[in-house]
Amino acid sequence: MALIEPQTSIKPHNLKFFTGDEYELAINQSIQSLLDSLQNPNPDLSGFTSKFLELMQVKPNPHPETIWILSSLTFLINSSRKDDVLDQVLAVKDLFQSITTCSASSSPSVCIALIAPVIYKLYSVVIDLKRKEVDLKLGKKARREIRSFVDVILGYFNVCCEGSNNDEEAGLIRPLNDLISIWVHSEGFENGSKQFFPLLSDEIVHWVTEESGDNLGLLAGAVIVEAFLLKLCLKFNDGSSKQELQNELRTWAVCSITGFHNFYVFDMLIKLLLEPNLPVMSLLSSEDESFLRKVLYDVVILPDFSFLCLDKVGHIPNSHIKNNVVARLMVTHEAIELLRKNKDYTKAISYTNAFLGSHLPTLITKLVASELGTNGNATQPKGSSPMAFIKWMLDLEDQGLNLTDGFFSKHRARLVHYRSSLDLDPQSSKLNAAGKTDDDLGFFIDNKGNDEDEKIDDSVNDVFVAAARSMQSGTNESGKKRKETHVGKKKGGVKFQRYNLVDHSGSKSGKKTGLLEKGDSRSESEVEDPDSDDNLE
Template sequence: MQPPICKPRSQSDLGFLKPLLSDSIKQLLAQYRRGRTHFSDFDSIFTRVLHDLPEPPLELVWFYSAIRFHSSKLDFQGDSVGLTSSFFQLLLSFPVSFSDSFSGAKRVALLSPLVYQLSRLVNTRRKDALSLVDDIVSYVSMYCVEDPGDEEDLLMVSGFSFSDLARVWIVDEVEEDCRVEDCLEIFMPFVSERLRQEMDSESCSVGYLAGIVASQVFLLSLWLRFDSELSRSELRKNLRESVLQMISEFHSCYFFDVILKMLLLEPCLHLTSLLGQEDEATLTEIVTEAVIESVEKLFLNSGNGTLERGLHLKNIAINWLFLFDNAMTSLRRNKDQEEISRYMNMFSDSRIPCHLINWVISQGEVISDADTLLDSTPASIIEWLVSLEEQGLRVFDCDHSKNYAKTVIHRSRPDLSLEATLVEQQEEFDQDADMADDQVVSSISILSSGTRKRKEERLDKEGETKGKLFKYRHNTKFQPFVFSDGLVNGTEVEVSDMEL
């Protein structure tokens, strides 16, 4: 399978593409269902169209590649691995022919139909699929980056529907009257319904689709790394290393945003049919923890960007707060005190509250309770952001995000401060110890002495906790925030130096 050689000419009006593609898709599907196996006439037409367009839109390239894919099936005589590998090479060759117009995000987005073919292959040819997925992971790692124009580069520039194109790929699995929603679910089985809806909208960007494609490659790669011969601890260790490595390599805000939304919007990662509920729950837990640990290092402390990218990062930070609160809620439900303490320490060391405070300052807001906010839990910061939204500042990117924030507030305990939570945990521990002493120790004098000792120890620990929090609070600097260009005049601002 080879693409046409492009000889760049002046860019043509793309208005003719929608009727051309609509009519061609209908004819191709009808002829394929009647048993036709070669489509040389379509190939000839679209080779000429691509030849005349130095910057072809993705939908045109996808349809042309579908023609080549279906025409090549007989040549591979049922060798699904060979067919998929050849298709991968075909998609890789398009950016070579159109090198000037294919950004990194566009190269990754182009792989969308390939991921669908992989989802069909993994069950029957697992070992071969793993080798192919590893090659794709390497390719995505090279190009899954944001380019300055990705925010404005819309996916369906001709106004064409992505779901209509999906029918060309899933023709072997669906009837002619398959609903749009069902078509997209089959075409993207590891993507949540809401994300599929966003992707099928006319405002979807190439960067966003690239993030969705990268997330599917990410999940497929993790599933293929489940080794039943390993112990549970070894399996968790290997998966965690793989998750952190791919998150680091897929250095794209779009990819990270999609993974965050998957974890927030769905109770699972849509891998139940492949993994089973128990293994999927394990993977979800591993991915959640890795995402929580990775967000700041990868996306919130690196260079300035466009205003659009700044808003994107702000939304990622808010979704990160949602995910962190979800994790804390789950740990409290399971009464896992050790993990609760570990997560709270993780949050107290995080600079995301500083970043969000800096973003609010950059919007012209005056903050009078910065010290309190820096000692907050995720839920209390979310409550603060909701109050700012209700006062007129546009904080959340959509009503769904704002409603999600209100749900977090509703389920949170009345006292949301980090310091109060730490102290209350210590008091609960002391109460449990007192109850145990009541059952064992009958001597009033011994009980009194033990109580005084515990109270003294508790006061010492409370003092130590407060001392650590005070040190953290007053040693924290507001770094220049990458959510927008030149926040707080582009300089570091001590908390105590701020005009409150």
């Protein structure tokens, strides 16, 4: 594959040894000069390659902007006349190879974030292949090449995530939108950031472009999510039955999220599920989009991923954790209500009890405790369903408690609608014909509500079956600890342990306590994803 090579040899003595401030100033000036040049009708980009090559070679650990721009310039110059779909795929592969080579000494988050242009161009090839009339044999070969390439990219992300230590990353010198404009300018897109991230919602695109300058881990999460969704979409129409496809997608998705052990990946998937439609409508029919949504509900609600526990998210800003708590409550409630309307009470019960057995109730109580401080007293939620917690939090907000930084307020009307619906339909918390409420029901996910080894019509994979069995072996809502089960040894597994609500005491200082306090780590039982490595394609 073609790597980025200098057009002329640059001798070591010609390289300027910058101080930190001089280096950033030189990058800033060069980027601005490039952006100004792009305003011309037919900009000449070839003159900038040597400049950014020199900037990249000055430091042993190149700044992300220099790699991003140099790879962009090289790709745009070399691939401008390639019309054949296989040549386009090859050009994107060359881009991926160039970026990974140049960023080899960078941190894991930087390595992943820099792949954003690769996903953008690969998505463009997929859309072109879908819209254009392509020879049947050529189209089949191209789709096979693309699927294989996406697997390579996701494998690279897995390797990067294994090496991630959650250290804070250096930010960008320039706004992300400036870097994006280098890619989308020549194609005449006005809303560049949304065009550049076609598989993210407007809300997430805004979040990423606003905050990733100081948090490249956020941009890395967005890139993983897009590759993740692209992989799932490419699995449709491959000849599998719906049941086979459902099981395959669900198993692969759980294994992948477990391997990434990335808070932002999970958080973005949750927030995408709050949208009226997943941002995949350009790739899937409305029927397939609905099918994928149901798969993702299972993936984000039924497992309890260990990397989301409090002691694993200390590097995440508290505001992001708070927003994620509210979003997860909303998604779980909406999924349960959808199942109720479709009269799928068995799975609705499994979702409710997956919520009960997760660490999420603990996160919610710590969230409220951190806002109340030492002098505040709060009533307990009347029930333990997601809706009971939402109603409780709304009532506390009505009393003047500020629970989140913007997200709760932004979706307040939607949350109030939930509460109104509950008031109109008091039976909504009773998901079982026998009249048991969510507090009385055991966790089960098969259609008969037991743990026998029978064929599950509305099945989930072995990960969820193991979860159901381990949780059923415990006790009810009395507060006793459930029986613990261990399967597998892989770090960052999926946890299905019941968490007791804890008694939070305030600090003596009288100040509000944070969500994360030292010594908050717990020794917790884990049910790992069985044979997870074998399930990754």
